[in-house]
Every structure is written in structure tokens, then in C-alpha cells.
Amino acid sequence: DAGVIQSPRHEVTEMGQEVTLRCKPISGHDYLFWYRQTMMRGLELLIYFNNNVPIDDSGMPEDRFSAKMPNASFSTLKIQPSEPRDSAVYFCASTAGRNTEAFFGQGTRLTVV
Amino acid sequence: AQSVTQLDSHVSVSEGTPVLLRCNYSSSYSPSLFWYVQHPNKGLQLLLKYTSAATLVKGINGFEAEFKKSETSFHLTKPSAHMSDATEYFCVVSDLTGFQKLVFGTGTRLLVSP
Numbered sequence: 001d002a003g004v005i006q007s008p009r010h011e012v013t014e015m016g017q018e019v020t021l022r023c024k025p026i027s028g029h030d031y032l033f034w035y036r037q038t039m040m041r042g043l044e045l046l047i048y049f050n051n052n053v054p055i056d057d058s059g060m061p062e063d064r065f066s067a068k069m070p071n072a073s074f075s076t077l078k079i080q081p082s083e084p085r086d087s088a089v090y091f092c093a094s095t096a097g098r099n100t101e102a103f104f105g106q107g108t109r110l111t112v113v
Numbered sequence: 114a115q116s117v118t119q120l121d122s123h124v125s126v127s128e129g130t131p132v133l134l135r136c137n138y139s140s141s142y143s144p145s146l147f148w149y150v151q152h153p154n155k156g157l158q159l160l161l162k163y164t165s166a167a168t169l170v171k172g173i174n175g176f177e178a179e180f181k182k183s184e185t186s187f188h189l190t191k192p193s194a195h196m197s198d199a200t201e202y203f204c205v206v207s208d209l210t211g212f213q214k215l216v217f218g219t220g221t222r223l224l225v226s227p
Contacts, residue, residue: 004156031213043203043217055212091156098213099145099164102205104156 006092006105013112018080021108024073025094033102034067034077035091043091049075082112115140115206119218127226132176132191134221136204139185146187147205147215148178157203163187174198199225 005024013019025032034046047057052069060067064083069075079086089109093102120135138144148160161172168180178189187204204218 042219050212056214101159102215106156
């Protein structure tokens with residue numbers, strides 16, 4: 001397996017634009033996590049899914065953020081409209097179940113200007 | 114709800130000396146605990162994990178951690194630091210029961226001087 005795949009690796013967009021980040025988890029994994037990493041706040045859990053169902057989205061900062069997992073092999077994190085304070089590295093991770101290792105993607109570095 | 118506290122934002126050691134990165138956790142139930150390492154401009158990699166088996170856990174690259182329930186701690190150690198160990202380390206907690214919500218600490222940056 002190629003691991004967790006995120007796209008794009010880098011995204012630069014203007015304030016107010018819609019941004020969509022994509023993640024392909026490892027095949028067979030039933031948990032998927034979205035994290036945001038900044039210098040100020042470290043690694044924050046935004047939302048996680050189990051068997052494609054959102055379990056906890058309490059970390060999603062505002063209604064501008066939304067995440068979907070239409071099937072077991074794909075998830076999106078959307079920001080609409082984007083703001084400069086959304087600039088961060090966004091990581092996706094997947095696991096094969098409770099108490100197993102989480103595998104992380106390489107991250108998407110988002111810059112909103 | 115579970116949480117972790119990494120007591121030091123930075124730790125500085127000399128090459129060849131022991132490493133101690135401290136982590137305390139809070140969990141309503143029996144926890145799973147992990148240490149992850151993040152190399153620059155890369156994702157995160159698992160160093161080791163504790164999931165209610167042996168309390169002393171050995172990981173990759175000579176790292177180990179001991180689960181101490183009485184102290185709610187899971188400190189990461191290495192007998193002898195190497196220059197390549199200099200990077201960021203994260204302590205992570207998850208409840209053993211229920212859904213697996215992985216909560217990260219704020220990270221500890223390890224600096225290794227020659």
C-alpha cells in the first residue's frame with residue numbers, strides 16, 4: 001500500500017476562496033482523522049470518522065470548515081470561505097482500529113493570502 | 114475526556130547523554146498511549162505504543178517508555194542521544210474503550226549538541 005495520500009501537498013489561495021483538501025486512507029483502515037498543525041496551537045484534532053461516519057467534529061473551528069467521507073477510500077476537508085488564519089499544515093491519518101498505529105499522510109501546507 | 118501534557122517544550126542534551134521527554138496524561142478510562150516523532154517537512158511516525166500489556170515499552174531507534182499508572186505518566190527515554198534524534202516528539206493518548214480519539218500533546222523539541 002502507498003500509505004495515506006494527501007493532495008495537494010501545497011496550496012496557496014486568496015482570502016475568500018474555497019479550498020478543498022483531499023485524503024485517501026490506507027485500504028482496510030476504518031478510522032480517519034483530520035488534524036491541523038500550527039506553531040501557536042500545535043496539532044489539533046479537527047474531526048474523525050469511523051466507518052465513514054463522523055464521530056466527533058468538536059475540533060472543527062467554525063462553520064466555514066466541513067469534512068466528508070463519502071466512501072472508505074476518500075475524504076475531503078473544505079474551507080469556505082478561507083481566511084489567512086487558516087494557514088497551517090493539515091494532516092490526514094488513518095488506523096485499522098482501536099489501539100493500532102495511526103499512519104499519517106505527508107500533509108497539505110495551506111497558505112491563505 | 115482524555116488529554117496529555119508534555120511538560121517541556123524544549124529539551125537540550127549533549128550527544129551520548131541520556132534523553133528524558135516527559136508526558137503526563139489524563140483519561141477517564143484505561144488509556145492507550147503513544148509516542149510519535151516528526152521529522153522536518155514530513156509526516157509523523159510511530160516510535161512506540163502502550164496498550165495495557167507490558168508497562169515498559171520498547172520502540173524504534175533505542176527509545177523506550179514506561180507506563181506508570183500511579184503517576185499518570187508515560188515518559189520517553191533513550192540511554193544515549195544521537196545527533197539524528199534532534200527533532201519534535203509528540204505524546205498521544207486514546208481511550209482503550211469506545212471510539213479511538215487520538216489526542217496529541219503540544220510536542221517537545223529535542224536539541225542535541227555535539
